[in-house]
Amino acid sequence: MDYWAPKIAKMFRTAFLLLSSWFIINCSEKASDTMALPYYNAPDFTPVFIQNEAEVKEKIPHTIRDFSFINQDSALISQATIEGKIHVANFIFTSCISICPVMTKNMKLVSDSLKNDGSVAFLSYSVTPWIDTPSVLTAFKVKNNIRNPHWHFLTGNRSTIYALARQSYFAEEDIGFSKDSSEFLHTEHFILVDKTKRIRGVYNGTLSLEMQQLIEDIKTLKAE
Template identity: 45%
Template sequence: MPKSIIFITITLCYLTACQKPTLSTLPVYNEPNFNPLWLPTSALNSDTIHRIAPFVLRDQLGDTLSNQDLDGKIYVANFFFSVCPSICPKMTNNLQLIQESFADDPGVKLLSHTVMPWVDSVAQLRDYGERMHINPKQWHLLTGSRAEIYQLARQSYFAEEEIGYNRDSTEFLHTEHVLLVDGKRRLRGIYNGTLPLDMERLRDDIWALKEESSRRF
């Protein structure tokens, strides 16, 4: 077969059936080992993709927040407690970068779940939010039952990875992990909330997710 015919055949193959599918901008995470899965964008809506379980919690204003309120929104989740003397204030300060970067974007939210709901009442969270310059319209400090928060953290967000997945609410939860969730409740990123460079990476990944969602797959 002449070389010109071979070249044309290969080119047509690439442009049609042989062309590789477009991969998603960011991976998805289906298991607490946090092995990334890079999938074609057409596969992201599969029922086999892990999603954050439904929840209903209260924020620092006393308003209820559920997973339904976040449909279609990108959000960042982490776990803290207001009387934490070291790691939690550092994470909160670092997450200010995300609050400032998306201050005028109603499609991006932050959710900080207390791991000491028996201490962190609505009033306590409101005081903490004011002290840490948190905008309650964008950044929700959440409280509720210990059992619900701990199950959500360990089995939905994989907040303690594999080591914590099967722990129950009798074992204290404390993690520096920050999680990125897309508009369809899929886990798309994990970051160390104590590292400013990781927060910069998180900011960039949110922009990547916004671009990805604009393609409407």
């Protein structure tokens, strides 16, 4: 009995230490998984971290302004359509043969993972709206096998789209922010916007690796 007592005690201590280590690691992982996303309040995309939600309205006044365009089905899509939803925006044109096909493919990766989730919308604004009519956008959507009903390809007034891209979404960061509506808009950025119309993430739409981060960040926003 005296021989086994120290060994049993040692086993219990080892088990306790292992259990404690697992608990600490597990809690740390959960904490990192639920870490709040930053806010972006300026075109230079300097992240602003706020723990107290009551401070958001005071410190993050910038929001995506209201908009109204038509989609590939000639249906009116406005801020009211996505009110209270998370959305991801990008800016493309159907005749683009450089970065747009890659961006569309990568956006589809994200869209397909959430195609049955009505709480997340995808908005692809055309930067050549005089070419990308609803019928052209419909053909583009079919060509790319896009079936998510919450992904809208939008067309409308050029200057209105460009102003929204540069002044609301900061689509070209601080460089694009200084341009006017006469200068062609071309950006690889995907912009993540939360339910309160505030920017919470920016991603390089040509990099498939960043799409997994975007998916995870959408999950984080949904949990807020």
